Amino acid sequence: MAKLNRQQLKEFATRGYVVLPQIVSPKLVACAHSVVADQVRNCPPKAGHCGPHFYFLFPEFPQQLVAPLYKSGLFDMLQSLITGGAGLSAPEHVQISLNIPPWDHHPGGPHIDGLTPTEPDGRPGTFTMLVGIFLTDQLKENAGNLWVWPGSHMRAGQYFAEHGSGSLASCIPYPPIHLSDPTQVVGSAGDVLIAHYMLGHNMGPNISDVVRAVLYFRLRRVGHREHWRIAVQDPFSEFEPVRSALTTS
Numbered sequence: 001m002a003k004l005n006r007q008q009l010k011e012f013a014t015r016g017y018v019v020l021p022q023i024v025s026p027k028l029v030a031c032a033h034s035v036v037a038d039q040v041r042n043c044p045p046k047a048g049h050c051g052p053h054f055y056f057l058f059p060e061f062p063q064q065l066v067a068p069l070y071k072s073g074l075f076d077m078l079q080s081l082i083t084g085g086a087g088l089s090a091p092e093h094v095q096i097s098l099n100i101p102p103w104d105h106h107p108g109g110p111h112i113d114g115l116t117p118t119e120p121d122g123r124p125g126t127f128t129m130l131v132g133i134f135l136t137d138q139l140k141e142n143a144g145n146l147w148v149w150p151g152s153h154m155r156a157g158q159y160f161a162e163h164g165s166g167s168l169a170s171c172i173p174y175p176p177i178h179l180s181d182p183t184q185v186v187g188s189a190g191d192v193l194i195a196h197y198m199l200g201h202n203m204g205p206n207i208s209d210v211v212r213a214v215l216y217f218r219l220r221r222v223g224h225r226e227h228w229r230i231a232v233q234d235p236f237s238e239f240e241p242v243r244s245a246l247t248t249s
């Protein structure tokens with residue numbers, strides 16, 4: 001099974017995200033992208049709409065959209081970040097995330113996913129990791145790239161440890177912590193972003209000529225819904241291999 005190397009684990013630990021180059025083959029990317037095009041044809045955005053446009057598909061999704069997760073070996077690779085035991089659960093949804101140009105909007109700050117709406121029983125919709133599969137190139141900035149605030153996952157975890165996991169509900173869009181400057185995530189079609197659940201992020205401008213397309217999976221470690229309070233107070237409780245990469249030289 002392919003694994004992240006120590007450098008990648010350390011990067012994930014300290015920055016809260018890592019981009020893995022060329023994990024998904026051009027063929028799998030092309031198949032997924034053609035299903036995205038079908039989706040847009042069948043259910044187009046309003047005429048003239050620019051900026052973010054999402055499709056959340058659940059509980060079932062086309063095979064071509066999950067193939068980039070499984071057939072690429074990515075899902076197995078992701079297990080290598082996760083605390084031993086049952087590993088990651090299968091995805092419950094896939095999000096097609098488009099960013100349609102021209103859209104020159106700079107985010108005012110980050111958000112954390114899953115806080116509104118909550119799950120039906122009132123639990124915040126926390127998860128373990130956000131996995132983004134790039135279907136288009138985002139090699140330059142301002143091409144619809146995701147904005148991230150490196151290291152924010154650690155400071156958010158510290159905030160929740162100090163204020164209790166219940167404080168999540170009053171941290172919309174993000175806990176009031178000191179933030180670093182944001183960074184735009186760059187990468188090519190076939191690259192994969194892995195981001196910690198608590199990493200502050202947001203949608204960035206797209207002044208390129210291309211509709212940016214990413215498939216997002218929000219994955220949970222098996223048992224996450226029972227242990228989410230610990231997970232938000234200790235950012236590596238579900239990522240012991242990541243914690244050890246950080247503490248060993």
Ligand SMILES: O=C(O)CCC(=O)C(=O)O
Nearest residue numbers: 097113145146201202203
């Ligand atoms: O489109 C993106 O890259 C980010 C989307 C996002 O943050 C979200 O849907 O929660």
Ligand SMILES: [Fe+2]
Nearest residue numbers: 111112113201
């Ligand atoms: Fe988000």
